[in-house]
Amino acid sequence: MSYQFTVSPDFTPAQLSGWYIFNTWLQNQTDNAIHLEMYNDFHSQRKAIEEDRVDLIYANPFDATMLVRDKGFRPLVKPAAMSDEVIIAVSATNLVEDVEYLEAGIKLAVTDAPDVQMMGMIMLESGDLDSSNVELITCDANILVAKQILREEAEVGIFLASAYDELSSMIKDELRILVRSQISVIHHSLMIGPNLLDQREKIHDILLNMSHDEKGQGVLESLGFQQWETVSEDEMEFMIDLMDTLMM
Numbered sequence: 001m002s003y004q005f006t007v008s009p010d011f012t013p014a015q016l017s018g019w020y021i022f023n024t025w026l027q028n029q030t031d032n033a034i035h036l037e038m039y040n041d042f043h044s045q046r047k048a049i050e051e052d053r054v055d056l057i058y059a060n061p062f063d064a065t066m067l068v069r070d071k072g073f074r075p076l077v078k079p080a081a082m083s084d085e086v087i088i089a090v091s092a093t094n095l096v097e098d099v100e101y102l103e104a105g106i107k108l109a110v111t112d113a114p115d116v117q118m119m120g121m122i123m124l125e126s127g128d129l130d131s132s133n134v135e136l137i138t139c140d141a142n143i144l145v146a147k148q149i150l151r152e153e154a155e156v157g158i159f160l161a162s163a164y165d166e167l168s169s170m171i172k173d174e175l176r177i178l179v180r181s182q183i184s185v186i187h188h189s190l191m192i193g194p195n196l197l198d199q200r201e202k203i204h205d206i207l208l209n210m211s212h213d214e215k216g217q218g219v220l221e222s223l224g225f226q227q228w229e230t231v232s233e234d235e236m237e238f239m240i241d242l243m244d245t246l247m248m
Contacts, residue, residue: 120158
């Protein structure tokens with residue numbers, strides 16, 4: 001039987017080859033036929049999930065509710081010492097020093113990553129800004145969010161913090177961070193679907209031991225990870241409840 005693995009579309013370009021390497025490594029370790037399918041956007045990926053075409057996913061926290069409660073997915077692991085944080089940034093020449101002083105009507109650049117959009121908009125509430133009084137410019141990647149600001153086509157950008165940190169120093173020198181979130185408990189997770197649940201413990205242990213193997217460590221480094229750590233059922237439920245609360 002062949003299984004499909006997919007990755008949340010908000011991965012950074014530097015990780016693309018790493019995910020293909022990881023998929024090959026995982027196939028060899030599990031003796032499973034696993035096909036890596038990359039989707040260009042969240043809409044097409046969710047459609048595949050809804051049609052039960054996904055068996056293993058490195059999932060965006062926004063989709064955790066659907067995956068666990070609607071599709072029977074279970075958590076496996078997450079990258080150790082990493083969480084999903086969000087940055088609000090402006091041009092280095094912008095005189096605004098605080099989100100509170102941003103004005104209604106601004107052009108706001110952001111990717112279509114739903115958790116990043118949601119967290120960013122919550123952070124902008126202190127400036128009395130919401131979807132009704134800003135102009136959203138949706139970009140395909142965080143680097144394009146930065147370019148919108150540098151080209152003065154947007155005043156403000158919302159970034160996944162890890163992606164912002166990977167921007168070149170030349171680009172970051174032209175930007176200025178107004179605020180960085182410090183939630184710490186929201187994260188991407190590797191999750192396993194119903195068709196693979198009988199192998200959950202086996203795959204979980206393989207992933208936890210990955211950093212102890214020379215080849216496995218090399219694969220992790222290609223993804224920018226140090227090692228995997230377990231995501232418990234309670235931790236996943238807490239994150240789902242928190243995301244549900246933030247969306248209210």
